[in-house]
Amino acid sequence: MSHLNIAPHLERLRLLYPVRWRIAAGLLCMALTVGAQLAFPQAIAYFIDNVAALTRRGVTPGMVAAMLAFSVLYALASAARFYLLQSGGHMIVMGVRRRLFDVVINQPIAFFDKHHGGELNSRLTSDVSALHESLTIGAANALRSLCVFVGGIAMLLQLSPMLSLPLALFIPISLYLGKLSGSNYRLRARAISASLAASGKVAQEYFAHARLVQAFNQQGGAMARYAQAMRQLLDVSLAGTRLLAVFQGAQGLLAFVALLTTLCFGAHLIGQGRLSVGELTAFVIYASMVTDTAGSISEFWNTWMRTMGSTDRIFDILRSHRPVPESAPQPPLAGHIALREVRFAYPERTQVTALDGVSLTIRAGEKIALVGASGAGKSTIASLVLGHYQPDAGSLQFDGIDARVLGVAQLRRQMAVVEQEPALFSGSIADNIAFAVPDRQVTREEMLAAARLAHAHDFITAFPDGYETLVGERGVQLSGGQKQRIAIARAILRAPKILILDEATSALDAASEQLVQRALDTLMQGRTTIIIAHRFSTIVKADRIIVLDNGRICQQGTHAQLLRAGGQYARLMQQQLSQFQQLHDSTATL
Incomplete structure (x- = not known):
């Protein structure tokens, strides 16, 4: 087997290293149970062939005590083996889940643009679970089967080399069937894993938007889409099951034929006086052990290949992670930002240019507003400043130092x-x-101070549980204005040098907007602020307004300067004024 083929197997086996001593103790207990299992048919053969002498002499208390001690030792070793290996499996799965979560949460935002949360959650749960059974209990059982298999063959050859000949045909065929089906299982397991991830994506998407689904009476559409995902999962699962059924049937046929051949040939050898009844009984038991364990080994190989297929994507993600070295400590930022001929296109939409040669300088402590139609590039600039993406060309500098x-x-x-x-x-x-x-x-004092500055303290303390009030998933228990002021309190507590306000008041009513705007005024004091906004009330407070159009800066200046200059900004303000006037007229009519 080439290095390229064995490397993925070694990659998974290396997961055993942190629990190696627990696994070793489990394997020692397993060795005791295997020894007992291999000795058992010989004991039966002895009893059958010496039944007359034992009947005359009787079973002595010493024999009873020895058998009882043997049984207790076997039971204790079996229990210890199961616990040690199962607990080792849980520890491995926990470790892999933590590693995978750590890697995923540190991925760049472009990774989350490409992978849905439901898909990632499926990788983290069902795909990782596949490692538990195959890597510890499954692997240990396979090793146990291998030991019984080798020991059984040795005992068979000792009892009767002639009678072992039929098995010499069965065993290679059984192992070959396992290898043949295993390669197919890996491909099918990968397809099942992908279908599971796809169904998880559908479910999570509809659960996350349950209010919208019900508001538009789209429960039927949600059920239909999930049913379609389930049908696809069922199709690939049934294909794997059919393959497994064929394999199980072939294994059963081979085992049955081998057993019948052994019995017939054994009866012939007894007739010739070359084998005793006890020896034939022991041989049949050993033969059953060998055929069963050969099937178990093949079945484990299938399970292992299924695990390889279902965890391929996990290890792809783990291998893709390259820890970013910590940069040398720098003095605190003053807050000066400069974009120099920045060009950028989103990784999933490389054919569409989001920023086309943007150059922009923001002084420390300056408040600028980014204005423009949807898709003009406002949020893209904020994303670059936050480090969610890197410019394709040009540079982004803070206090004159490149962001990289x-x-x-x-x-x-x-x-x-x-x-x-x-x-x-x-x-x-x-x-x-x-x-x-x-x-x-x-500290509690820091939190209360931030909440007061954000004009949030009063409504928080009005709740029965105060600051311990649970907000629900995505804050559904709170109003828009309350959520916004908690977010502002969070930003105040962070005490940033650079602040980004992304449409922070656009979804609020007039009363909530006044409270939030007062909180924002407090938050912006002395900080470099980038405001993405459409509302006139927010824009006019900026020291400078940057107007964007199709990824380029087309105008910049104060509100008054831009109105006098006409152009894009004046048109945007005129549209907003017309909308406000229409709303005012319709309200007056009512």
Whole structure:
């Protein structure tokens, strides 16, 4: 077998290293049970061939005690083997899940653009679980079967080399069938794993948007789409099951034919006086052991190849991770940002240019607003500043130093973002505010101070559980304005040098917007701020407005300067004013 073929197997076997002593103890217990299993047919042969003498002499208390001690030892060794190997398997699975989660959570944002959360969750759960049975209990049982197989053949040859001849044909055929079906299993397991991930993606997507599904009466469509995913999964699963059924049937036929041949040939040898009844009985038991274990070895190979197929994608992800070296410590940022002839296209849409030669300088402490139609490049600039993507051409600098020199981790420690739909976790309000500071414990006083500055303290303390109130998944228990102010409190607690406000007030009513805007005014003081906004009330507070069109800067200046100049900005403001006037007229009519 070539190195290329054996490398994936070794990659999985290396997972055993952290629990090697537990596995070794389990294998020692297994050796005891195998020895007992191989000795058992010889004991039966002795009893059959010496039944007359034993009947005359009787069973002595010493023999009873020895058999009882043997049984207890066998039971203890079996229990210890099962516990040690099963617990080792759980530890391996836990370790792989942690490694996989650590690798995935540290992937660049482009990775999450390509892979759906439901698919990744399927890799983390069902695919990793496949390692448990095959890598510990399955592998140990296969090794046990191999030991019984080799020991059984040795005992068969000792009892009667002639009677062993029929098995010499059965065993190679059985092992060849296992190898043949195993290569097919790996491909089918990969298809099953992909179908499971696809069905998980469908389910998670509809569960995450359950309110929208019900609002549009789309339960039927959701059920139909999930049913289609299940049908695809069933098709590939049944294909694997058919293959397994053929393999099991062929194995059963071979075992039955081998046993009948052994019995017939054994009866012939007894008639010639070349074999005793006890020896034939022991031979049949050993033959059954050998045929069963040969089938078990082949079956394990199939299981192992299924595991290889279902975990291929896991190891692809693990191998793709290259830890980013920590950059040399840098002094705190002043907040100066510069984009120099930046060109960028999203990895999944390389044919569409998102930014086309953008050059922009933002002074430390300056508040700029990015304005433009949808798709103009506003959020793309924010994503580049946050380090979610790297420019395809040009450079991004902070305080005159290239972002790649400073390193993403160091830059993000001095940034905060408040989004249009704040990302809240399903824990408490306190947990969501403290999320801003990952490297230390946040004091109660710090949290209360941040909440007060964000105008959130009053509504939080009005809840019966106060700061321990659970917000629900994605903050569904809170209003839009409340979620926004918690997000602002989180940003205040982070004390960033650079602040990004991504449509932070666009989805709020007038009353909520006033409270949120006061909180934002507090947050922006003394910080370099990039505001992505459409609303006039937010834009006019910027020191400078940057107007984008098709990935290029077409205008920049203050609100008054841009209105006087006309052009794109003036048209955008006129459209907003017309919409406001229409809304006002319709309200007055009502």
